[in-house]
Amino acid sequence: MPYCRSIFFGFCCLLLSFTSFAQTKSPSFLQLNERQACWADSVFTNMNPDDRIAQLIMVAGYSNRKPTYEDSLIRLVQTYKLGGVVMFQGGPVRQALLTNRLQAISNVPLLIAMDAEWGIAMRLDSTVRYPYQMTLGAIQGNDSLIYRMGANLARQARRLGMQINFAPTVDVNNNPNNPVINFRSFGENKYDVARKALAYMRGMQDNRLLTSLKHFPGHGDTGTDSHYDLPLIAKSRAQLDSLELYPFRQLISAGASGVMVAHLSIPSLDTTRNRPSTLSPAIVTNLLKNELGFQGLVFSDAMNMKGVTKYFPSGQADKLGIEAGMDVLEFTEDVPAALAQIKQSVADGRITQASLDARCLKVLRAKAWAGLDQYKPIVMENLVNDLNSVQDDLLNRKLTESSLTVLKNDKNILPLQRLDTLRIASVAIESDKITAFQQMAGNYTQVDHFNVTSRTPDSTLAAVRDSLKNYNLILVDVHLNNIRPAAKYGMQAKTAALVSEMVSTGKAVVTVFGNAYVLDKLTFPMDTVKISRNIEDARAIVMPYQLTNYTEELSAQLIFGAIGASGKLPVTVNQRFRAGDGLPVQSIGRLKYTIPEEVGIDSRYLAQQVDSLVNVGLTEHAFPGCVVQMAKDGKVIFRKAYGNHTYDASLGAEPKPTQLDDLFDMASVTKVSTSTPSLMKLVDEGKFNLNGKMADYLPSFKKSNKADLVWRDVLTHQARLKAWIPFWMDTKNPDGTWKSKTFQKERSGRYPIEVTDSLYEFRRYPKTIFEQIRDSPLNPKKEYVYSDLSFILYPQIVKRITGTDFEEYVKSSFYRPLGASTLTFQPRRFYSLSQIVPTEYDSLFRKTLIWGRVHDEGAAMLDGLSGHAGLFGTANDLMKLYEMYRQQGSYGGQRFISQKTIAEFTRYQFPELGNRRGLGFDKPSFTYSGNGPRSATKASYGHSGFTGTFVWVEPDPAYNITYVFLSNRVYPTRNNNKVITLNTRTNIVEALYRATKRGIQ
Known part of the structure; x- marks a missing residue:
């Protein structure tokens, strides 16, 4: 269609002023290309006056109602040729189908809108929920994340066939009792509100989604909800100019495409009694359009709200809104009455048809800018998946992490350090089941969980109270499911009393998953319950602002030092908790649990690769089940349990599904998880000489053929020792x-x-x-022969040097401080068999299923405790040890081994002899032999275990990988070597190398 402006001269003159103004704004929907402008003009020209008025009406649409409702909505839109629909509750597929139906019967494509301030999930199930604006208000110095949120939301909205989001909220929430804005505001600081709202708005508009600033001229300082009454804003014009209007001015100047006017009574702007701002020419036309120079779309707040209908019935209110200067009426309830009264207003000369035409053309230009000039129906295939991308997951994590606020940190208790000194209980208040916070806390160390609610019987509370005496730290997570002041933010008197009781122990770190204003309910006595201790007496206070899986998991990670905190309170709660409060907390390098995209890896690609390799192993019966855990850059990006404990119940163990917290027999991984770190620590302390001789530390060997064997040769398996006995x-x-x-x-x-x-x-x-x-013969030639024998002796050496039993030494030196509480010998002492994976049916020696006892025969004869085999544990706890290695001997703010010693033990010792071993550790072959990770660098190291276990560390900066694979491949017999012939363990870590090199496609 060629460019056309077939509109009479007078009408062009009418539009000239705002068209020239629009050209100074960027970005703006008024800046159309030739095709879009031609489309808008052409559609306008073919409309009659009634059609043009109808373009200014938007009705409500719901996708969760019966077909009869949808049919009536279709008839309403079709009959009156309405301009748009505001979508409310429903689901994405249902809404898309309804939208397609509506667009199909509309001669002019409809403007589809939604209130999606914190994402489409504000209205629809199965969609992305972003943090509330108050949560975002806590973010410091990273408004680019808020921009990305706007951009992502725009992508989702467009995918769902929407053209406008009635957001952002730019109200300055300077009234803690505000029942309708509150958590929907970025905060009480006008500069922060303007800056963050601008980032949000630009993210949407830069990606072709229309926006609407709300609620003009400022709904923050009222205790009345305009849904139910007409709020009074009793402020002077000077006060409004100084505060409420500031964000609107800034964003209008920056090119806002829309503004929504609230239903407010503001005598300083309009003295007419009970006239809502939506119906006020003084506010809509004089202030917004003329004084502030806004030329975009002016939307009314919903016309069904009591703030307008209390004094003006439907139809009359719509007419008065148009007369006041509204461009679009949202949620008109009585469309025939509204249209009739607007037409009557034209006939009465209260408004000109030319003015209505200008607004109609403005709406059409907005539709063209948003892409409706080239309308296409919503594609239904993969709709839900497209609306829930992994990038949205990652963004949600980053937004939440950046907002976490620490309001108290007595003696810098956060992040928690020296885990070996802490006996930790977690008490979830107002949750009767284990929470996401508790589950995440359990990833870091042994944490015992308790759950209490306002309904918990006193007898149960007494038992919990008594149990808590055994702990020196209590993690209190308060779960509040209501965020509104009218409901006291979900805080019941008994809830507050429970928090107070936990605080009174002097051992509490409190995390409040709720509205920031709820802190006031925990600072002073509530109602008839006298609170003995305020929350400010807690040892630490963490404020995540709301209750989501993201806030729960990341708050736990903050407490344990996997991430830091930089958030600041965006509002003043009381004299104790004021806007701007927030203490910085630094990460101390514990494992962070996240998704692959955070480290630049495609999660779907990685999962497909790992799943494929594991499933081949399961299909081929290479192992009944396994656990795979991967980390990059200190971030756990993949954790998955596969298969079952056994193939069937024939040997007495049920084929229970494998779980992430199952304990496996580590077999020879024991060597580099017990003996090797012990020797490294002794080397650091100058108590063990790698170039010393065997007799130096084993006096009984002085007269043996091994007396002069050098430990460096022994640890690299070239000391002529027999492989095994x-x-x-x-x-x-x-x-x-x-x-x-x-x-x-x-x-x-x-x-x-x-x-x-x-x-x-x-x-x-x-x-x-x-x-x-001691008495065994030596091999005739000094060459590489892998041997268990020296590792059987290291527990004796450690005890002789330190005076401490070997198990206690490794637990006190490494496992407890690392939080690796499941790493243990003889696991039957501490765990039920259902938590331990069986290994082999021993048909030769023990004549039974080996389950919860060490598989290795020699270690079994040493009471299950040896330096070469016998260690059990979970993949997650084992990874902590190897992450410490990757971090050059440090973890969780504590140094375990010097960087120098780590480097010495993990380097090739005798490459000139063709020996690829480090000290204790295995390393890649000098040339790829087909049975290791092909991409491994010379800096990498690890070990495999006979039962089907494998660990690998790749410290090269290009990768920074830590990998754990645990399986029971010897079940039911060790004769099954398929995990080796299939090369499953190393092929999986190779997939991680490839995924790292490939990045996100």
Whole structure:
């Protein structure tokens, strides 16, 4: 269609002033290209006066109602040729179908709008919910995130066939009791409100979504909800100019495409009694359009609200709104009456048809700018997926993380350090089930959970109260499901009393998942309940502003030091908690739990690669089940449990689905998780010399053939030691019976070592094992031969040097401070069998299913505790140890091993001899041999375990990978080598390397 302006000269003159003004605004829907302008003019020319008035009417639409309702809505829109529909409750698919129906019967495409201040989820299920504006108000110095929120919301809206979002709210919330704005405002500081609202607006408008600033001229300082009454703003014009109008001025100047006028009585602007601002020419035309120079679309607030209908019935109110200068009436209830009265107003000369025509053309230009000049129906395929992209998930995480506010941090208790000194309980108040906060807290260390509500019986509360005496730190997470002042923000008197009781212990770190103003309900006594201690007496206070999975999980991560905090209160709550309050908290490098996109990896690609490799293993019966955990840059980006504990119940263990918190037998991963870190620590302390000789630390070896073996050779498996010794075979007679002084079927003082439920070993037999190692022959040639033998001896060496039993040494030196509470020997002491994955049915030695006891026969004969095998634990806890290695010996604000020693142990020791080993650690082959991660750099290291376990650390800055794979591939028999022939474990970490190199596509 060629460019055309076939409109009479007088009408062009009428539009000249605002068209030239629009050209000075950027961005603005008034800046159309030739095609868009031609479309708007052409459509306008073909309309009659009634059609032009109808373009100024928007009615409500719901996609969660019966077909009869939808049919009536279709008839209404079609009959009166209305300009738009404001969508409310429903679902995305239902709304898309309804929108397509509505657009199909409209000669002129409809303007589809929504109140989506915190995302489309404000109205529709199965869509993205962003933080409330008050939450965003806490963000400091990172308004680009708010811009991105606007941009993402624009993408979602356009995908759903919408052209306008009635947002942002630019009201300055300077009244804590405001029942309708409150959490919908960025805060009480006009500069912050203007700046953040501008970022939000630009994000939307830069991506072709119309916006509407609200609620003009400022709805923040009132205690009345305009949905139910007409609020009075008793402020002078000077006060309004100084505060309420400031954000509107700034955003209008920046090119706002729309402004929504509120239903407010403001005597300083219009002295007419009970006249809402929506019906006031003094406010709409004189102030907004003339004085402030706004030339975009002026929308009314919903015309069904009591703020307008209390004094002006439907129809009359609509007419008066148009007379006042409204461009678009939102939520007109009685369309025939409204149209009739507007037409009568023209006939009476109260408004000119030319004025209505100008507004109609403005609406059409807005439609063209938003893409309706090239309207296409909504594509239904993949709609819900497109509306819930992983990028929205990532943005939500970043927005939430940036808003977290620490209001008290006594003696810098946050982030929590020295976990080995803390006995932690978590008490969730007003949640009767384990919360997301509690689950996340449990990822960092042993945390015992309690849940209480206002309905919890006193007897149960008494039991909880008594139990809490055993802890020196209580994490109190307060769950408030109401954010409105009329409901006291969900804070009941008993809830406040429970918080007070927790605070009175002097051990509480309190996180309040609710409106910031609720802090006032926790600072002073409520109603008839006398509160003995205020929340300000807590050791620390964290304010996440609302209750979502994001706020719960990230608040726990903040408390444990995986992330920091930089948020500031956007509002003043009382004299104790004022706008601008917020203490900085720094991360101390504990694992962060997030999604791959945060580190530049495509989550779908990574998941597809890992799932495919694991599923091949499951299909081929390479293992019954497994757990895969991956981290990059100290961020856990993949955690998944696959398969089952067993294939069937034939051996006595049910095929229970594998869980992330299942304990696995680590097998030889024990070597680099117990013996190796112990030696590194002793090297740091100058208590162990890598170039010393075996006899230096094992006096009984002084006269043996191993006396002069050098530890550096021993730890790199080139000291001529035998690979292994089948100790158990020496305990049997030729007829298959046990030799004397080896085993008995019942426990006794002489036979206390439990090998199975019916097999007990002689108490001194471990000494025989050590002697067998001492007296064993050496291999004739000094070359690489992988050997278990020296690792069996390290527990003795550690105890001899430190005076501490080996298990206690590794737990106190590493596991407890790391928060790796499940890493343990002999797990049956602490865990039920249902939490432990079975390994092999031992048909030769123990004649039973090995379940909760060490798989390795030699370690079993050492009471399940050895430096070469016997460690059990979860993937998550094991990763903490290897993340400490990746961080060059530091983790959680604590140094465990020096950077120098980490570097020494993890480097190739004898590459000139063709030996690829570090000290204790395995490393990549010098040339790729097909059985390791192809992309691994020379700096990487790790270890595999016989039961099907694997750990890998890639410290190269290009990758920064930590990887754990746990399986029970030996179930039901060790003869199953498919996990090795399929190369499952290393192929999975190779997928992570590839995903890192590939990035987000």
